[in-house]
Amino acid sequence: MSDSVTSPPLLVPAPSQQPISHLQQRRIDEAVAEIAQTADLHPGVIIVANLLIDRVEYMSKRGLHELRTTLDELRALGPGYWEKYFNPADAADLLPKVYAMIQNPDPWASVSIFQQVRSAPDGSYVWHLSATRVLLRDESTGQPLLLVTSSVPIDPLHHVTHKVSRLLEENNFLRLNGRRFATLSRRERDVLRLVALGHSAPEIADELNISEQTAATHRRNVRQKLEASTAFELSQYARAFDLI
Numbered sequence: 001m002s003d004s005v006t007s008p009p010l011l012v013p014a015p016s017q018q019p020i021s022h023l024q025q026r027r028i029d030e031a032v033a034e035i036a037q038t039a040d041l042h043p044g045v046i047i048v049a050n051l052l053i054d055r056v057e058y059m060s061k062r063g064l065h066e067l068r069t070t071l072d073e074l075r076a077l078g079p080g081y082w083e084k085y086f087n088p089a090d091a092a093d094l095l096p097k098v099y100a101m102i103q104n105p106d107p108w109a110s111v112s113i114f115q116q117v118r119s120a121p122d123g124s125y126v127w128h129l130s131a132t133r134v135l136l137r138d139e140s141t142g143q144p145l146l147l148v149t150s151s152v153p154i155d156p157l158h159h160v161t162h163k164v165s166r167l168l169e170e171n172n173f174l175r176l177n178g179r180r181f182a183t184l185s186r187r188e189r190d191v192l193r194l195v196a197l198g199h200s201a202p203e204i205a206d207e208l209n210i211s212e213q214t215a216a217t218h219r220r221n222v223r224q225k226l227e228a229s230t231a232f233e234l235s236q237y238a239r240a241f242d243l244i
Helices: 022-041 061-067 071-077 080-085 088-103 159-182 186-196 201-208 212-226 231-240
Strands: 045-050 055-059 110-117 126-137 144-153
Touching: 022 045, 022 055, 022 061, 022 126, 022 144, 045 061, 055 061, 055 071, 061 071, 071 080, 088 110, 088 126, 110 144, 159 212, 159 231, 186 201, 186 212, 186 231, 201 212, 212 231
Parallel strands: none
Antiparallel strands: 045 055, 045 144, 110 126, 126 144
């Protein structure tokens, strides 16, 4: 019933990628070396992303251990890293925030997000809280060269994890199904709310002061427009769009 989720766009679109100059590479190497000196002392995973060629430039030992990979393998993935290890549904929220942060002249500007990382032994996702900021910019142009991210896994038994999971799933549902919901008339939204609350066609007719036949027609139209065939699917819409 939901639109399929496409692969996430590149962090740096291919037309914007460019060769790295010797000076840029030297500054990148120096910045990474400085981060690497203390990265393994932090409680989370430290990742440095190269924005010029869209790849992981560095990851602390804990991250490599959790992903069961090596730095050379991550670098070889290039932009494929994002698709291999992250839920593409998260990209719709993360990427606009990253782009906005990159444009922010404040050197301490950062973004934080809950995201799903494919790091469990069985290949499933694990929720992380991640914070990202620009680590290095080109001295002459101000162009961002490196992003640094600190990512901490969230205890799956903590009650907050379940709440965050539900909120993010609802957010993805809103994004994927907003256009369908927008096709409903005001009256059809009223009917959807009552259907989600378990009301029958006669009860809906009485509540809205319409005929039972009209109520049944509205209910049928709602199902067709939302491409929803079950009461559960209808209730998803009602909850996500704050009807109940």
